[in-house]
Amino acid sequence: MRATIRDVAEAAGVSAMAVSAVLNGTGRNVKVSGEKAELIRRVARELRYQPNHLARSLRNRKTGMIAVVFQHFDRLGEERPYYPQLLNGVMAALFPAGYTLCLCPRLIHGDDADSISDGRFDGVLWCRPDFSDACLDAIQNSSVPVVMVHAPPGSVPGVPTFCADNEAAMRRVAAHLAGLGHRKAAVVVDPINAHTVEGQVRSDAFLSAAFQKGMAADVVVWDAPYRELEAYAETTRPHTALVCFSDTIAGSLLSACMQLGISVPEDVSIVGFDSSAFCEGTRPRLTSVNQPVERMARAATEHLIALIRESAEGIGPSPIVSSVYDCGLDVRDSTAAPSTH
Numbered sequence: 001m002r003a004t005i006r007d008v009a010e011a012a013g014v015s016a017m018a019v020s021a022v023l024n025g026t027g028r029n030v031k032v033s034g035e036k037a038e039l040i041r042r043v044a045r046e047l048r049y050q051p052n053h054l055a056r057s058l059r060n061r062k063t064g065m066i067a068v069v070f071q072h073f074d075r076l077g078e079e080r081p082y083y084p085q086l087l088n089g090v091m092a093a094l095f096p097a098g099y100t101l102c103l104c105p106r107l108i109h110g111d112d113a114d115s116i117s118d119g120r121f122d123g124v125l126w127c128r129p130d131f132s133d134a135c136l137d138a139i140q141n142s143s144v145p146v147v148m149v150h151a152p153p154g155s156v157p158g159v160p161t162f163c164a165d166n167e168a169a170m171r172r173v174a175a176h177l178a179g180l181g182h183r184k185a186a187v188v189v190d191p192i193n194a195h196t197v198e199g200q201v202r203s204d205a206f207l208s209a210a211f212q213k214g215m216a217a218d219v220v221v222w223d224a225p226y227r228e229l230e231a232y233a234e235t236t237r238p239h240t241a242l243v244c245f246s247d248t249i250a251g252s253l254l255s256a257c258m259q260l261g262i263s264v265p266e267d268v269s270i271v272g273f274d275s276s277a278f279c280e281g282t283r284p285r286l287t288s289v290n291q292p293v294e295r296m297a298r299a300a301t302e303h304l305i306a307l308i309r310e311s312a313e314g315i316g317p318s319p320i321v322s323s324v325y326d327c328g329l330d331v332r333d334s335t336a337a338p339s340t341h
Contacts, residue, residue: 155197161322173243177215
């Protein structure tokens, strides 16, 4: 049978309050000498006493758990570099602060959106929200702090956001492609992110930037196995450049082009978004927007932890933070002047 505080107290010849003060950090008014404290710890080890963390969290109204909600989470892998980058940033902030990470794919589906405020989390980091009515209501009325990543400033009043400067990033991409001589380009986004705010912002930003550079541009929603690429094997291909929502999509397009006999960048140029180490291993190496995912995720998590502590200490709300991160463009081998044949 599991040892209790009363078992430890009886074996050590002290009160249960003294044991709780030493082992659980409770009872500030309880004074225990150093000698007694060492005795209590030794007896606890001998009895294999384990504190009841659930009971402690109920008393303190803190779980030590941070929820990270993804709009869509498939799996980790080198072909999906965004997730490891983001999680590295989150964990770099959470673990030193003593918090536990919980991935929550179900919270995006509306019927579980109220889980945000049911006491299981101290705070929520929401990545790439699509702002469905149920989720928007849950975020706005959350009883715990919420910070959004990949959401433009002001997306939800009163909720901090950490986001790339998508407009400036797409202006760089459009300028690069126009400088190479491209006149027909398309943004490629997957069905999931086509409905996220960031997916829409990036698409609109490229259309606007392309227009300013005299390029015709479209937005196409594609999913694996990317059969639409068969049209690019013809000399009358619809576009000479494809700008992808992510490195994951761009990497998949590179593989599909290889299978279809489409030469990159001779037949079509391809641009990714994130510019992870993954881009150096593709063939050809992938030109990509350099988004500081890890740095952005760490800053967002640190801000969330600060909000949780302020709430616990009864400090009034801080000014709403909206951090926008500049992105560069790492030009590699997947973009070149369009072929003339």
